Amino acid sequence: MDDDNFIDDTLEWILGGQCSGDNEGFIGDAPRLEKGHETRESLDILLGKAISYNPCSEVLWVRVPKRSGSRERSFGSSLILVLGPELEYKMSYTIKDDEVDIVIAALHSDLTSFMEEWRPIFSRFHIIIVKDPDLADDLKIPGGFNVNVYTKSDLDRFVGFTGAKLHFSGYSCRYFGYLMSRKKYIISVDDDCVPARDDKDLVIDAAAQHITNLSTPATPFFFNTLYDPFRPGTDFVRGYPFSLRNGVACALSCGLWLNLADFDAPTQSLKPKARSSRYVDAVLTVPTQALLPVSGVNIAFDRELIGPSLFPALRLAGEGKLRWETIEDIWCGMCAKVVCDHLGHGVKSGLPYVWRKEGGDAVESLRKEWEGVKLMEEVLPFFQSVRLPRSAVTAEDCVLEIAGMVKERLGSVNPVFGGAADRMVEWIRLWKAVVSESTTSKAV
């Protein structure tokens, strides 16, 4: 196929029938550009015809020869094609199932009903289950899953081997799974959650939605009022600069909860009967520099990009086995958001939902929870003030920088912060060791 024919056919394929105008026209049918490989090839060839390319706005202008003849429609004497960003931002990549680990922290020994509920969704992925070392009974895990289980003996061996000064108990045990994973992506859901149903009463595939969130770009530099512009049926609204429509890699996907919301103990105590029933059908990028309380209940992330920034560092004195008795995920979520902002990655919040089952007695937790609630008054202003140096170019670098700032600015406020700073440093030591070891042999 010669170049002219190729362009002709490509235009035919791209255009669909959107072209108009006698002399110049705007062409392109964005949804059809998603076909991927062929599109990239088409662009490469079309690039040879480019009349201008603005590296700032990344808008590509292409002028191609007039077409006419047997075809029913004729293009004018020339055609101006603006598809740089349109093309680019639609070219989201595909995540393969074997690039994903599902990581489950087992705080309950009988995972039978949990695993059965998730079977249609999780069974196509490799699963890592980390048993809370404080849990006495043996785990019950139904068959038919591709699963690695880590228990107290693995944790003890690891701690003995590495001299790790980290506690992997309670909700923190999941982080051991993050450390052991060899996959690019992690999806993690609490073991008191089951698949939710959407507003059409269809079961939500939370894994598929997290993968969509991570495989399409995030847009942290300008808010799109119609939410996720990469979702079919929507787009960037008027006024959204084309130069920003490529977006950036999404490194963290924060899902939500139906039924029992993830409130703190005071709120849960105030509203014991409150249930979250509103299904908000949206995903959005949390803007750069804006922080959010990342819940560990239902998340997914790109382990290669920001894995080191999710760790078990902040441990409350009265930490228990209920979500509202912890803020370890809030703490490392702040850290992850600051790291994403610094490295230019995106964080999304919204879909997918999971269904959180009933928890314990929130009023009983209040005495413990006050510690976490009070600490947040220090934690947020601190993270809002963090500015990382340009020399920090990896998530590991960033976490070490933040640990130093925690020690310096928060260490004297409360000993819990000094401990957190130490464990952040410790975590990075382990992460580097495990990741480097994993390149030569199997860790642990």
Place this chain on the structure above:
Amino acid sequence: MDDDNFIDDTLEWILGGQCSGDNEGFIGDAPRLEKGHETRESLDILLGKAISYNPCSEVLWVRVPKRSGSRERSFGSSLILVLGPELEYKMSYTIKDDEVDIVIAALHSDLTSFMEEWRPIFSRFHIIIVKDPDLADDLKIPGGFNVNVYTKSDLDRFVGFTGAKLHFSGYSCRYFGYLMSRKKYIISVDDDCVPARDDKDLVIDAAAQHITNLSTPATPFFFNTLYDPFRPGTDFVRGYPFSLRNGVACALSCGLWLNLADFDAPTQSLKPKARSSRYVDAVLTVPTQALLPVSGVNIAFDRELIGPSLFPALRLAGEGKLRWETIEDIWCGMCAKVVCDHLGHGVKSGLPYVWRKEGGDAVESLRKEWEGVKLMEEVLPFFQSVRLPRSAVTAEDCVLEIAGMVKERLGSVNPVFGGAADRMVEWIRLWKAVVSESTTSKAV
């Protein structure tokens, strides 16, 4: 009633039955605190019993004497009550109908069907209609509304009287209505929009939702993953500092659109058949420092707080009578957001939706629209870089500061920006004159 009885009764009233714990307990039933006046009284008396009040976190700790006896439940030896922020943030104020102006820019002369569709929603408010001065035919407005109409002769008289160098034609004519309004709040909807229906097929009262958005606080300093925490059925999620739960005044409410979305001409041309059909049941505060493309199609704002920051300053050479041929609202929306961030007000986006009817031929608009699309590449980075001095304490101050920066930094980039800067200064001159005049006599 003595104090003890009052507290007893208050606790009875507040508690509902949530209290527990032998020694200390957390009490309060937030939804019941909404009763308002009585609650404030209760708090005043309870304040006398406060053991600590943190003015930074605004958390109130109250210790009250042990209760026991005839009641079935007993409070322990003391009770710790944390209801400062809970109380405060539920005490949103009420907006009365006579504090609101509906402002309509009439770009079509026959408003009959438009007004009839909106009658159930708009008829309880005072309405200002500004007729596009380029429109030749007389306006048709059905009876039964409390309406003030401004036409070309009013605009000419005003321009002659004040020497105004502003153009109030096309979509910009609505700003004349903003200037003439004497109300605290403005709601403005394009005349090609009709009431939309929600996901339960109920007609959406866009005015009521805008009023809800403006009368409940915004939370720009930390993102709440469950969206608007003031909406019944939701709240602040775990990790949200109590000190930020009061929120700040919401000054701008940006609604959305079903059917025809507010895309730019290129996007609309690319997707001529695309219709926005997804009803996202959420309102959120756009975080501080994050900018958004504010559409003028469906907005409401607190005129006293930020009225001067919404103006007809940026006028494209090829500006026409279709939304996608303008960016005047995007420009002043950036300005308004920067002003809100500086003055500590909030901006919300999301509900309510309106139904946008079919527009014109987007492909025909492309030649004009490129100007706006290209300008946005300069506009966004500029507004992202704006930092206002502390001396700017009103919206007027802020706009004048921004106008100076526009002149200095963008004036040489494109003459359109120099013109915009001049018109911003001119607008503030008029705003001050009209507002000061309105205190002594009726303007115009």
